[in-house]
Amino acid sequence: MKPIPGDDLTNDEPNSDRDVDASPSDLSTAGGADDGPGWMPAILAGTLLLGVIGFVTCGFTTWMLFQKRTELVIRTLRATYIPSVEQSFIQPEEKKATLKHLDQFVDDLERGKYENWQAGGVMTRLIRLPVFQWGDLAAVEAYVQNDPSGFPDNAAKEFSRLRRATELNDATSIDFDYVLESVLVRDDSLRGQRLMDPLTVESVNDVIERAKEVADRLGVKDQQYTDIWIDKIVLREIDAGIADGSL
Known part of the structure; x- marks a missing residue:
């Protein structure tokens, strides 16, 4: 029997049109544009670093304020609290005695007689009082x-x-x-x-x-x-x- 033209079912030779090796560019295109995690690790690391820096900065600022409480109390009393008492309607004798106590306390602070926690404690109590x-x-x-x-x-x-x-x-x-x-x-x-x-x-x-x-x-x-x-x-x-x- 004569072979049927075009019948390649029994043909074991490779088809040159289909078996040509694909180029690297074709393979990458066929596989899709998958770049993996990309910049995500760097972003996470940067965010973590910023958080650490913020925490350290906040802690240092708090520590500085804590260490300078006496200085802040002196400034507050001299610049705001005592002048407000002077301008108040407190009876003259009461006002005079009140100012004397406040001035004495500030003088003692300036001489380093008290610690930071004492200065802060007194200031907290004075703010709480209805002096003005x-x-x-x-x-x-x-x-x-x-x-x-x-x-x-x-x-x-x-x-x-x-x-x-x-x-x-x-x-x-x-x-x-x-x-x-x-x-x-x-x-x-x-x-x-x-x-x-x-x-x-x-x-x-x-x-x-x-x-x-x-x-x-x-x-x-x-x-x-x-x-x-x-x-x-x-x-x-x-x-x-x-x-x-x-x-």
Whole structure:
């Protein structure tokens, strides 16, 4: 039988058109563009390195601030706190005694008498005290005493209860800011706020109500208190900060 033309089923010779070796470029193209992980390890390493640098920088900054607490306290007291006390409405004798205690403490800091933790402890306690607001409350009370007809009879008692709460170390500057909110206005002074001028009956009555509210919340007995002085409280907190640090 004659072979059928084109029948290569029995033909064992290679087909030259199909068996030509592929070039390297053809193989890489056929395999797809797979570059592996690429830059990912470098990116991860860089991110980790930045995190370590940030952690070290933050830790060093914190350490520096910790080491310079005495210097920061001196600057704060000299530049802001003491001038604000000088400009306050604290009664003259109380103000004089308060400034004396503060000046003495700063002088001792400058001589290196106390350690950083003591300086920071005292500053924390002073910030917590309503020293500036003490004078504001005194001015409001003087306004009531000047013309008591528009105010409740318990005004003086509620003011004294609020002072008593401070003496007991319960009321803070935040509590006093809340009580005095209706009579304080923002300004560009070192303190950032001042007593409004003139005062109004409505705003002062709000102060009286809030003083009672805070005193009740802090559990101060419902009676009038006398002989509570901010200079004595300041001195007590300075001594406590030196002995025990912050609260």
